[in-house]
Amino acid sequence: MDSVRTCVACRKRASRTELLRVVVHEGRLVADDRAVLPGRGAWVHPTARCLDRAVSRGSFPRALRVSGKPDAGPIENRLKTLMDN
Known part of the structure; x- marks a missing residue:
């Protein structure tokens, strides 16, 4: 059975x-495709809408328990690549 997670945006x-x-x-915010990278993870739907909402609301720093605003560029670029394919 697959575990259930909550999208930090919606x-x-x-x-x-x-x-x-x-x-x-x-x-920097990076995608963890295989869910194996160390540290806290935040889960988000791989859509521009949820990503934009999470970034604008500051959901990632809160969910990941980091101070400041991590660079969302890598994850935004990654998502654009996914949506183009």
Whole structure:
């Protein structure tokens, strides 16, 4: 059975396979496709809408328990690549 996680943006619950795990690495938000990177992870739907909402509301720093605002560039670029394919 697949575990259920909550999207940090829309707060909807979904299985891990439907969500993208995001972690902070060297001050940047990075996608953790295989959910194996160390540290706290935040889960978000891999859509521009949920990503934009999470970034604008400051959901990632709160969920990941980091101070400041991590650079969302890498995760935004990654999402654009996913949506283009």
